Amino acid sequence: MTDKSERYKYQPFLRTQINLLCGAVVLLPLAFSIWQGLRTGWHWSLALLPAVMAAVAWLGHRSITRYLNAICRVYSVLKHCRQGEFHHRVTHVHALGEVGQMAWELNEFLDLCEAYFREMTTVFTRAGNGDFHRHAFGHGLPGQMRASLKYANLALETMKENHEHQLATRLAHSLHDLNTSNLVSNLKLCQNDMVQVTQILEDVVRIADDNATAASESKAGVDEVREAVGNIAGKVASAARIINDLSENSEQVINSLSIITEIADQTSLLALNASIEAARAGEYGRGFAVVADEVKALSNRTKEAAVEISKILQSFGASVEAISKEASESVELAEQMQPLVEAFSTRFGEFEQASHRTIVQATNAQETSFSTLVKVDHIIYKQNAYLAVSDPETNVNEGKAIAVDNHSCRLGKWYYEGIGKERFSSLPSYRKLETPHEGVHSSAHRALELARQDWKANQHLIDEIVTMMEKMEKASLSVVQVLNEMNAESIARRERQEQELQRQEAA
Amino acid sequence: MREQPIPKNHEVKLGEEEFIVSKTDTTGKITYANRVFMEISGYGEKELLGVQHNIIRHPDMPRAVFKLLWDTLKEKKEFLGFVKNLCKDGSYYWVFANVTPDVDNGGRVVGYYSVRRQPPVSAIRTVEPIYQEMLRIEKSVGGVKQGIARAQTYLQDLLQSKGTDYEKFALELYG
Numbered sequence: 001m002t003d004k005s006e007r008y009k010y011q012p013f014l015r016t017q018i019n020l021l022c023g024a025v026v027l028l029p030l031a032f033s034i035w036q037g038l039r040t041g042w043h044w045s046l047a048l049l050p051a052v053m054a055a056v057a058w059l060g061h062r063s064i065t066r067y068l069n070a071i072c073r074v075y076s077v078l079k080h081c082r083q084g085e086f087h088h089r090v091t092h093v094h095a096l097g098e099v100g101q102m103a104w105e106l107n108e109f110l111d112l113c114e115a116y117f118r119e120m121t122t123v124f125t126r127a128g129n130g131d132f133h134r135h136a137f138g139h140g141l142p143g144q145m146r147a148s149l150k151y152a153n154l155a156l157e158t159m160k161e162n163h164e165h166q167l168a169t170r171l172a173h174s175l176h177d178l179n180t181s182n183l184v185s186n187l188k189l190c191q192n193d194m195v196q197v198t199q200i201l202e203d204v205v206r207i208a209d210d211n212a213t214a215a216s217e218s219k220a221g222v223d224e225v226r227e228a229v230g231n232i233a234g235k236v237a238s239a240a241r242i243i244n245d246l247s248e249n250s251e252q253v254i255n256s257l258s259i260i261t262e263i264a265d266q267t268s269l270l271a272l273n274a275s276i277e278a279a280r281a282g283e284y285g286r287g288f289a290v291v292a293d294e295v296k297a298l299s300n301r302t303k304e305a306a307v308e309i310s311k312i313l314q315s316f317g318a319s320v321e322a323i324s325k326e327a328s329e330s331v332e333l334a335e336q337m338q339p340l341v342e343a344f345s346t347r348f349g350e351f352e353q354a355s356h357r358t359i360v361q362a363t364n365a366q367e368t369s370f371s372t373l374v375k376v377d378h379i380i381y382k383q384n385a386y387l388a389v390s391d392p393e394t395n396v397n398e399g400k401a402i403a404v405d406n407h408s409c410r411l412g413k414w415y416y417e418g419i420g421k422e423r424f425s426s427l428p429s430y431r432k433l434e435t436p437h438e439g440v441h442s443s444a445h446r447a448l449e450l451a452r453q454d455w456k457a458n459q460h461l462i463d464e465i466v467t468m469m470e471k472m473e474k475a476s477l478s479v480v481q482v483l484n485e486m487n488a489e490s491i492a493r494r495e496r497q498e499q500e501l502q503r504q505e506a507a
Numbered sequence: 508m509r510e511q512p513i514p515k516n517h518e519v520k521l522g523e524e525e526f527i528v529s530k531t532d533t534t535g536k537i538t539y540a541n542r543v544f545m546e547i548s549g550y551g552e553k554e555l556l557g558v559q560h561n562i563i564r565h566p567d568m569p570r571a572v573f574k575l576l577w578d579t580l581k582e583k584k585e586f587l588g589f590v591k592n593l594c595k596d597g598s599y600y601w602v603f604a605n606v607t608p609d610v611d612n613g614g615r616v617v618g619y620y621s622v623r624r625q626p627p628v629s630a631i632r633t634v635e636p637i638y639q640e641m642l643r644i645e646k647s648v649g650g651v652k653q654g655i656a657r658a659q660t661y662l663q664d665l666l667q668s669k670g671t672d673y674e675k676f677a678l679e680l681y682g
Binding site: 083084085087089091092094104107108111114115118122133134137139140 | 523524525526528530538539541542552553556585605607609611612617618620622624625674675678681
């Protein structure tokens with residue numbers, strides 16, 4: 001640039017050249033006339049040539065200056081254009097021939113340029129503000145300008161699509177974020193519920209267990225009562241029998257006593273006959289009469305005693321009859337009590353069985369609820385993985401939550417050291433759980449590791465992250481399936497044990 | 508004062524690949540007109556430069572449209588619209604006008620730049636009755652300002668009922 005300026009520095013401009021030329025045209029004839037006048041003497045005709053030449057020079061200069069001025073204005077407009085201002089024009093170029101044409105061509109070229117730039121500026125400014133209604137108008141623009149606007153319109157279409165797509169993506173993304181963050185909190189509520197349900201069921205199982213024990217103990221007690229009632233009934237019956245025997249014996253005694261009464265009556269009759277015979281014998285019979293009187297008195301006393309004993313025995317019989325009646329009533333009562341006590345005992349047995357069924361069902365429910373809890377844990381783990389992987393810097397807590405390994409999570413603890421190991425390790429499906437469970441954790445860990453790298457610059461990383469998350473999902477599905485299998489196997493096993501127990505009891 | 512041409516029912520049409528360009532200063536005086544402008548309007552450069560742009564305003568045009576144009580330009584926005592113009596000999600021509608503020612490198616508005624293109628016939632058919640109604644409203648109301656306001660309200664209500672605004676409406680018609 002400086003070289004160029006240097007080079008043109010000593011080359012005079014057109015205006016200077018014309019000024020010089022006009023000066024020469026005026027001065028040279030003037031000098032010639034003066035010189036001629038000095039040599040040959042002054043004559044008016046000598047002034048003619050310089051005057052005509054001066055007039056020609058003036059006219060020439062004036063018209064050339066008009067063209068030059070127009071050219072200068074063209075120059076100034078072009079200079080503005082170079083500075084990026086396209087709104088200047090060359091006006092008042094009427095009747096300037098080729099220069100005028102040049103000025104008009106420049107003006108109209110600038111019209112086109114300005115129209116083109118304004119179209120471009122307008123549509124892209126608006127597009128930048130998200131307004132895609134305005135497309136570029138190509139009508140009236142020639143050649144490449146029109147083609148360029150056509151491409152600009154195509155670009156705008158693409159921009160519009162991108163813009164819409166971006167909006168859609170942003171929306172989808174926000175909705176997804178909203179959904180997952182809410183999902184996790186909802187699931188956490190479910191998880192809490194499940195923890196409570198599992199605990200409650202554990203209590204229920206324990207209560208049912210206690211009930212069953214109490215029921216078997218009660219049943220044993222009732223059995224003892226039943227036996228005691230039976231014994232009492234037996235004892236009362238045998239006492240009644242003994243009293244009956246006694247009553248029968250006393251009747252025999254009464255019979256024997258009537259024989260004694262008869263003997264006394266006959267003896268008294270015999271003594272009467274003897275005293276009559278003694279009276280007939282007179283004096284000789286006087287001693288014999290005294291004996292007969294004594295025998296009569298004895299037999300009377302015997303009869304009196306027998307009647308008295310008989311009376312006592314008769315009252316004794318009435319008492320025995322009363323006792324016997326009461327004894328048979330007692331036996332009846334004891335007999336009535338027996339089926340009641342037996343029904344009581346049966347009901348206790350049923351109670352015991354029901355308690356047992358309750359334990360079985362509650363245990364099944366507890367296992368199922370634990371299985372569900374583990375599944376919920378799983379869903380939360382996966383959701384946390386999605387959140388952490390989608391934005392590791394923001395979702396730090398989720399990242400920490402998924403860092404746990406397959407031995408330390410709830411399922412892991414249950415599986416390796418808890419009830420899981422204790423109750424389920426003998427089931428065929430138990431062994432199947434370890435591999436997929438480990439897979440869920442390791443895939444999530446790997447995905448998070450990849451997400452912490454600069455995946456925005458590397459398309460492969462994105463693919464790999466997605467692949468890892470897919471692996472996690474696949475493993476997770478297996479875990480859930482194995483959990484279902486274990487649950488089903490455990491319930492079936494318990495049913496079998498129950499049936500076996502009932503068969504033994506029946507036998 | 509220049510003489511007002513008497514309008515006559517003769518249409519001059521702008522070529523499909525032609526466009527009219529004119530520039531005005533901030534007061535609306537013409538500072539530049541291209542040759543298509545001069546040809547179609549019938550005015551020479553000397554007659555146009557330094558003259559108000561409304562030299563070509565047709566009496567069939569409602570004032571409310573120009574009010575809208577100036578309001579839009581004052582917000583430094585571009586104006587798009589259909590305009591009926593008057594030639595020197597009284598003929599008329601329809602254009603799809605696109606007026607934008609002329610901003611210098613310092614961001615100051617130094618004038619306005621207007622490009623007019625050939626409008627589709629269907630667009631004119633849609634716009635003409637609306638303009639006629641607006642003009643009728645303007646003439647039926649006492650004061651000029653009130654008339655313009657009433658015509659503007661009419662236009663706004665009409666476009667609102669179609670769920671659009673003047674610019675979108677014009678863009679849609681231009682296609």
